[in-house]
Amino acid sequence: MMKFVVHGLIVLFLTVVTQIGGLAWLMSRLFRRSLLVFVIVYVAFSIGAQYTAPAFGRTPLSCFGSGNLQVQSWFYCALNRTYVSPALLEVLQDNADEVAREYPGTITLVLDANFPFWDGFPLLPHLSHHDGKMADLALFYSEKGRYIPRAVRSPIGYFAFEPGPTECRKTWLSLRWDLAWVQGLWWDLTLDEGRTAFLIKTLAEDARVQKIFIEPHLKDRMGTHSRKIRFQGCRAARHDDHIHIQI
Known part of the structure; x- marks a missing residue:
């Protein structure tokens, strides 16, 4: 038994x-x-x-691509979490192209996207990512003022939180992890505000994009103001380590 x-x-x-x-x-x-x-x-x-x-209705992101839109880690490819709708793939590529035109050499990294089959199938620990129309993008980072392509502070791009104020209080039902004990282990990089702000602004101006989730303190820090840019709520995971978009 x-x-x-x-x-x-x-x-x-x-x-x-x-x-x-x-x-x-x-x-x-x-x-x-x-x-x-x-x-x-x-x-x-x-x-x-x-x-x-x-x-x-899904198509895989290339796990071996060398362009300006790439999957951040083999980890997501190995777990089949790199599938998006054709429409979302077009949005991701168009916006990555736009960032690369403004900042030559910039590579936009995709973290978790969606599974290959069936709308409604949960992509845990996310509360969404179940229909091929959502994806997470990594923040851009610099070291000593120099942009580092493909650099993220943690091995998988998540859980390296940018410091900032929050109105949320911890509850046992929340996915809002602080993970303070591990923050000192991450690569000591600086958020590239120029590239990150430009990506958020470009996504917000794209008529195909419906929602963008980032933490309010990052929204204020980036100087990006759009009705599409929203706070995901206190019972969802933090969004000051990545950008969530959906079409």
Whole structure:
């Protein structure tokens, strides 16, 4: 009985984290070298998802691109979290192009996007990212006044929070982590306010973009004012480590 419970929890975890990993785990149980088979099946499913996702209105971001729009880490590609609708891909590329024209050499990085299949399937720990129309973008950073392409302060782009005031109070129902204990471990970089403000402004002026979530103190700091730029609320994760957009 315990064996079934353990495998059930593994299937649940892999499904929640990767969408297709749970099914790959179940199939691997039919073979003797199950762990090796799981890896093979998971890789095969992940490759196959790139060709079947368009039937669900999704297209994968390139994990090996070298242009001005790139996925921040292999981590998101490995977990199948890099899928967007064709319309969102066009928005992301157009705005990355606009930033690169204003600031040559700038690379816009995508963090979490969406899974390849089925609207409504949650992309935890996000409260959204379930329809292919939402994506998170990394902030831009500099060191000693010089912009560093592809640089983020934490390994996955999240959880390196920019300091600033907040009106939110901690509650046990909130996803608003401070993670104060880990902040000193991140790369000591400076927010590139010029590039970040320009990206937010460009996104806000794009008629296809409906909402942009950033923390109010970052909105004030960037001098960006638009009805599209909103506060996500106190029961959602902080947005002073990334920019959330949706179309």
